[in-house]
Amino acid sequence: MTPQNLLVLPLSTPKLSIGCPILDGCMGGGIPCNSITELVGESGSGKTQVCLQLTIRAQLPPSHGGLGGSSLYIHTEFSFPIRRLQQLANHYQASHANLIGLNPLEDIYVHAIHDAQQMVHVLRDIEAFMGIGHTRLPVKLIVIDSIAALFGSQYDRTPADLKRRSEMFFKISGKLKALANKFGVAVVLTNQVVDVIGPADGIDGVRLGNLECLHTSARRVSPALGLAWAHCVNSRVFLSRHEESVGVNSPYAHSTSIPSQTQRRLNVVFAPHLAPASSQFVITKEGVVGVSTVIG
Amino acid sequence: MEVGRLPISASQRGKLISAGYTTLASLSSLSPSDLARDLKIPESEAFEILKVASHDCRLDQPDKSNGIFAGAQTAWEMLHEEQSFPRITTSCADLDNILGGGINCKEVTEIGGVPGIGKTQLGIQLSVNVQIPVDFGGLGGKAVYIDTEGSFMVERALQIAEASVVDMSHYNELLRKELRTCQVEIQPTDILKNIFYFRICSYTEQIALINHLDKFILEHKDVKIVIIDSVTFHFRQDFEDLALRTRLLGGMALKLMNLANKYNLAVVIFNQVTTKHKEGSFQLSLALGDSWSHCCTNRVILYWNGDERNAHIDKSPSLKSASAPFSVTRKGIRNSASNHKRIKLM
Numbered sequence: 001m002t003p004q005n006l007l008v009l010p011l012s013t014p015k016l017s018i019g020c021p022i023l024d025g026c027m028g029g030g031i032p033c034n035s036i037t038e039l040v041g042e043s044g045s046g047k048t049q050v051c052l053q054l055t056i057r058a059q060l061p062p063s064h065g066g067l068g069g070s071s072l073y074i075h076t077e078f079s080f081p082i083r084r085l086q087q088l089a090n091h092y093q094a095s096h097a098n099l100i101g102l103n104p105l106e107d108i109y110v111h112a113i114h115d116a117q118q119m120v121h122v123l124r125d126i127e128a129f130m131g132i133g134h135t136r137l138p139v140k141l142i143v144i145d146s147i148a149a150l151f152g153s154q155y156d157r158t159p160a161d162l163k164r165r166s167e168m169f170f171k172i173s174g175k176l177k178a179l180a181n182k183f184g185v186a187v188v189l190t191n192q193v194v195d196v197i198g199p200a201d202g203i204d205g206v207r208l209g210n211l212e213c214l215h216t217s218a219r220r221v222s223p224a225l226g227l228a229w230a231h232c233v234n235s236r237v238f239l240s241r242h243e244e245s246v247g248v249n250s251p252y253a254h255s256t257s258i259p260s261q262t263q264r265r266l267n268v269v270f271a272p273h274l275a276p277a278s279s280q281f282v283i284t285k286e287g288v289v290g291v292s293t294v295i296g
Numbered sequence: 297m298e299v300g301r302l303p304i305s306a307s308q309r310g311k312l313i314s315a316g317y318t319t320l321a322s323l324s325s326l327s328p329s330d331l332a333r334d335l336k337i338p339e340s341e342a343f344e345i346l347k348v349a350s351h352d353c354r355l356d357q358p359d360k361s362n363g364i365f366a367g368a369q370t371a372w373e374m375l376h377e378e379q380s381f382p383r384i385t386t387s388c389a390d391l392d393n394i395l396g397g398g399i400n401c402k403e404v405t406e407i408g409g410v411p412g413i414g415k416t417q418l419g420i421q422l423s424v425n426v427q428i429p430v431d432f433g434g435l436g437g438k439a440v441y442i443d444t445e446g447s448f449m450v451e452r453a454l455q456i457a458e459a460s461v462v463d464m465s466h467y468n469e470l471l472r473k474e475l476r477t478c479q480v481e482i483q484p485t486d487i488l489k490n491i492f493y494f495r496i497c498s499y500t501e502q503i504a505l506i507n508h509l510d511k512f513i514l515e516h517k518d519v520k521i522v523i524i525d526s527v528t529f530h531f532r533q534d535f536e537d538l539a540l541r542t543r544l545l546g547g548m549a550l551k552l553m554n555l556a557n558k559y560n561l562a563v564v565i566f567n568q569v570t571t572k573h574k575e576g577s578f579q580l581s582l583a584l585g586d587s588w589s590h591c592c593t594n595r596v597i598l599y600w601n602g603d604e605r606n607a608h609i610d611k612s613p614s615l616k617s618a619s620a621p622f623s624v625t626r627k628g629i630r631n632s633a634s635n636h637k638r639i640k641l642m
């Protein structure tokens with residue numbers, strides 16, 4: 001048993017750039033390898049958009065913020081958004097023609113999973129798949145979208161079942177971290193939010209990280225799966241959205257036609273290498289892009 | 297009777313026995329004046345008797361202890377030893393205060409807290425601070441960092457190491473010229489070299505490593521702190537045989553305690569927290585809590601108090617139950633910003 005040499009250059013963990021200097025700035029360069037990063041947000045907050053973008057960007061060479069690798073995309077709820085991925089792939093193929101393969105979709109492996117037990121089995125298969133290394137590019141990114149859906153109906157709210165559920169958290173997280181460490185991959189998980197009702201320091205409102213409480217769409221929320229799951233991820237990023245009304249509504253218009261704009265924010269909730277940071281972003285045809293807010 | 301074989305006169309022997317001194321141990325930390333008073337003999341005679349007794353003692357036990365058992369110490373000796381060893385600072389004066397000066401060697405300290413409170417930050421800070429040279433009031437030692445969760449990021453350790461070197465140079469400049477010690481020679485990359493980093497990915501690896509630590513530290517005697525971050529992660533999975541888990545945890549706890557004692561180093565184990573319902577209200581408590589209670593000397597819980605990070609001494613035989621605020625900055629663990637104005641420069 002020998003200790004690892006900390007001075008193996010470069011003195012920095014390899015990171016997968018999200019694609020925009022503002023967002024990368026919040027994240028200290030991007031999504032780190034050998035670590036589990038969790039994206040938390042309500043439906044429509046942009047989690048899947050970020051994940052799709054990451055699977056394509058992973059194929060860029062490290063000199064351009066990528067990992068020079070292929071991705072594994074495990075989806076658990078809705079059907080895979082293939083058309084959006086195609087749109088992003090076309091954009092990247094056009095703008096980075098000599099850096100990315102002719103068909104970026106060929107380097108993204110998609111798999112559907114329905115429950116936690118199946119996840120455990122699939123992780124073993126993934127290890128074998130990555131070990132054999134028959135892919136054109138080595139797998140460098142694993143995305144699970146979303147982790148919350150794996151822990152649905154088969155667990156009741158009884159103490160025994162909750163205990164079984166949290167044991168499963170640690171089992172899956174342990175296996176994912178071992179994979180991340182063995183192959184030097186980045187792992188990104190998405191998680192949903194649940195509403196928090198009640199006093200701020202009740203069981204659901206335990207403060208974890210930089211934000212006193214998380215707000216999205218004018219609701220007070222908390223990441224799903226509770227405190228036990230929070231111990232299973234290395235970094236947590238919260239994507240929030242708010243509808244902001246813009247402009248003045250004319251007296252002749254119905255109240256329903258108040259124009260509104262979606263304001264999106266990316267917040268670092270906790271990460272072992274990051275200071276608290278937050279940034280606004282938008283979702284465009286070309287992907288997720290940070291917006292710099294000029295303080296007047 | 298041991299006293300019987302001392303080369304002293306029969307009358308002296310008789311007086312010793314009738315006064316109740318039958319073994320050499322009973323004479324070991326006696327002063328000549330006390331013995332003279334008890335035996336009603338002149339002090340010089342008492343001094344001679346004690347000299348002969350301690351000489352005889354030393355013949356039996358060539359090591360420096362003068363107790364009945366090899367390795368036994370008097371409490372006085374223990375106090376001296378404890379006071380002579382500097383503690384490892386956390387870089388936060390308030391936190392050091394409630395810890396009685398810092399993390400102590402020969403002890404196992406358990407520190408638990410919610411994700412994001414700064415456990416890994418504190419671990420990295422301690423593995424840097426154990427290296428503070430003796431001239432600056434530190435231990436000049438090395439660190440073993442056992443990472444079970446993958447939270448240790450090299451660039452963060454480098455950042456904290458750089459800040460530590462800057463602080464030491466700054467401290468050096470503040471001293472009057474006469475007192476200024478040698479230039480700070482240690483470099484941030486040297487600091488990283490002195491952290492023996494182990495990444496483990498399963499509970500079997502964890503147990504194997506802790507078993508191996510004895511041999512490792514024998515070969516690296518300058519290791520003065522062993523940090524395990526976190527000790528519980530791999531044990532919160534399902535264990536088909538719960539009795540096995542209890543045995544494994546107990547065995548680990550014992551080994552860590554022995555390690556701390558044998559090599560006179562500090563062991564810091566980081567723990568996670570769970571919520572417990574007590575009397576209708578919820579409370580944060582350390583995960584697998586009771587398994588560690590018999591091995592840890594001190595237990596500290598880190599928690600949020602509004603917008604401020606706090607540390608609370610949960611259990612300790614010598615420290616009083618107290619809380620202190622601290623903060624996590626770019627430079628590492630530091631005093632809480634609200635107390636900034638009251639900090640005195642060293």
